[in-house]
Amino acid sequence: MIGPGFHHAEGPLRLEARVVVVGSGAGGAAAADRLAAAGVDVLVLEMGRQEAPATFTQREEQMFPRLFQDAGGRTTLDGAITVLQGKGVGGSTLHNLNLCKRVEPELLDRWASDRGLPELPQRLSAAYEAVEQDLSVGPVPEAMINRNNQLFRAGAQALGWANGPLKHNRVGCIGSGFCELGCAYNAKMNAARVLLPRAVAAGARVVTGVRVERVRHRFGRAVGVRGVTAQGHPVTVDARHVVLAASATGSPALLVASGLRDRWGQVGAHLHIHPGGTVGALFEQPVRGWQGIPQSWECTQLLHPTDPARRVWLLPVFGHPVATAALLPGFGEAHTRLLSRFEHLAAATAMLHDYSAGRVSADRRGRPLIRYQVDAADRAAMAQGLAAAAQILLAAGAEVAVIPYARPAELRTQDEARQAADRAVRRLDPPLAAVHPMGSLRMGADPRTSACDGLGRLHGARRIWVADGSLMPSSTGGPPQLTIYALGRLVGEALVQVA
Ligand SMILES: Cc1cc2nc3c(=O)[nH]c(=O)nc-3n(C[C@H](O)[C@H](O)[C@H](O)COP(=O)(O)OP(=O)(O)OC[C@H]3O[C@@H](n4cnc5c(N)ncnc54)[C@H](O)[C@@H]3O)c2cc1C
Ligand code: SF4
Structure with missing residues (x-):
């Protein structure tokens, strides 16, 4: 009993x-x-x-x-999106x-x-x-907005884009x-x-x-x-x-x-999952994105609740070392050089308010199988969102913003970032992750x-x-x-x- x-x-x-x-x-x-x-x-x-x-x-x-399904390795059936x-x-x-x-x-x-x-x-x-x-639930106190989020806010504001604070449910947070x-x-x-x-x-x-x-x-x-x-x-x-x-x-x-x-x-x-892609950027001064509350600000310039022409939510993001290493482009020495500047790395994500729809089925033991592909309109929106995230980071003073395509897009000016919106997002390129099924x-x-x-x-x-x-x-x-x-x-x- x-x-x-x-x-x-x-x-x-x-x-x-x-x-x-x-x-x-x-x-x-x-x-x-x-x-x-x-x-x-x-x-x-x-x-x-x-x-x-x-x-x-x-x-x-x-x-x-300990905390994630399939130890964090769950993906869509085609392996293209980490869920x-x-x-x-x-x-x-x-x-x-x-x-x-x-x-x-x-x-x-x-x-x-x-x-x-x-x-x-x-x-x-x-x-x-x-x-x-x-x-x-309440606002994130101003004193707890970390450098990564401050840079994101500064970038969105410099561009004159719609942006604002987010609320959270924490009590006794020490900003670890x-x-x-x-x-x-x-x-x-x-x-x-x-x-x-x-x-x-x-x-x-x-x-x-x-x-x-x-x-x-x-x-x-x-x-x-x-x-x-x-x-x-x-x-x-x-x-x-x-x-x-x-x-x-x-x-x-x-x-x-x-x-x-x-x-x-x-x-x-x-099934909708809010697929997200990440843009990294290097700053001359340290960012130390691992310190403080990871996300506290948003940019809604490309987001509308019901207008499919605006379907991208932009916000700062931070990756712990292993996740960051997996996402950073390049191999060998070039990769090591980038990762050695981890302290100077800021990042933002473009998350889709997705109209693509997938389907969940099951294996024989009732475990989920996730079929989901990003459709053409959402792929175009993702390219637009990644370019916009790069624009925000550059407007905040980044030396370079990098979209981790298989052939990385290294962007140094607003013009270059704007042009990245025309680049085709394909399956597996760049890598996408989803956290909101x-x-x-x-x-x-x-x-x-x-x-x-x-x-x-x-x-x-x-x-x-x-x-x-x-x-x-x-x-x-x-x-x-x-x-x-x-x-x-x-x-x-x-x-x-x-x-
Ligand atoms: C990294 C990350 C960050 C996120 N950040 C935010 C955020 O800041 N704000 C926000 O709003 N959302 C966030 N989310 C999403 C949010 O946490 C989820 O949308 C929400 O918790 C989902 O609630 P749920 O009840 O649907 O499922 P879950 O909270 O996932 O709960 C489902 C539970 O069912 C259990 N379960 C599954 N199958 C079985 C089974 N067969 N038998 C027994 N138990 C089973 C699972 O173990 C799990 O405990 C985040 C998600 C991730 C992954
Ligand atoms: S920032 Fe650290 S202390 Fe605050 S809620 Fe997150 S893990 Fe906890």
Whole structure:
């Protein structure tokens, strides 16, 4: 018998719960929190471990295997785009960069009209407020804007481009700069620090080390889940309701593997990932991008919530040494020469508010397979975005900005940077990474064009709910976690009414 609290699965398990939640990231934690607060018997299953922040070593080779799916090596099926996602109690909120931003009202209205969700904007607005309060969301203090971000801001302002500060969810941050490898100072007000302990205090059970492989169902109605421990022991859960919160890759993969009827082919479709490319730049003075909060400023000159002509979000980025070495162009001595100037390196990313859509399917064990290709319009936007990022860095005083194409574009003037917008972005050239999968079980009133309804229930099934980034009706063009927390909360509240 497993009581309220955090437990690690060591052997075979047979459990019962009123509601079983698969995944403990932003969405799953928010749903579990609401269910537990209402006194519902809720069991959370998480494939990763409960991590102790004090043991985070700030070393890439140690933290990537601990905190990231596939040790950080997950990619799209063609290998072209790295897709970074987290694991462990708190999911991707353990290693994310804590940016918090609501979806712009124009995009919310578009979701309401296009997807038949008239009440969503108002419901989300209330949920945003509650989540922002729970997670202590506020502006990044001016004193914590690091040199990399200051340079980015100066560049955007020198060009006269739209730019501004970002909000975050940190309390007690000392600016160590290692957010992406987990916070050793436990300063992130995330699912692991705030929501899951609160859910457990209210009676929730969280069992780690269980990878769910199937939703068990009869005649289209969920009856529980089946999974395995890390050592291969079977885990079976009987539950009245199943909430899938295994992320926008994990949840559709589980549904595909479970063999539920998907009449309109909506399960796993419409995947967006915000692919991003990076531009590096060398400055005469040290930048020391590893010191301080990694991201705190944005440039929205090329971004509009609903106008496809503006679909690039620009912001500073910082790579730890191994990631930077992998991205820097050149070989041998030339590569060593560049890396020896690591201290002088600033970087910016161009992230697509992508209209390209991929699809998630599954292997035999329910693990996600991600098909996604950047379409021609998004490739053109990426070239434009990379050129704009170079323009910002040069306007801030960089000696040279480098776009890491296979034949690197070394840009020294605004003219050269502007011309880089005409260069063709191809598959694998330059390398792209994605950190925001979403939309693969999107919400909408019409089962022919969406997988879930406005409350997060899977169309065409009974007692199966979704509470993660899969629900997004489109790409958001900004940091998605706040919306995922808010959607998870709304799903939890809706489920309380019937559980
Ligand atoms: C490097 C990086 C930086 C980021 N920075 C930001 C940022 O600054 N701001 C922002 O808004 N967003 C950021 N994000 C994205 C954000 O963290 C995610 O969008 C968000 O956490 C997704 O929430 P989710 O609930 O959909 O999934 P996740 O948070 O990924 O949680 C899913 C959980 O399900 C578990 N799981 C998966 N499959 C199974 C299974 N079969 N059985 C059991 N458990 C399973 C996983 O282990 C994981 O814990 C960042 C992401 C990355 C990778
Ligand atoms: S910058 Fe702040 S939140 Fe990020 S790892 Fe360091 S102390 Fe933690």
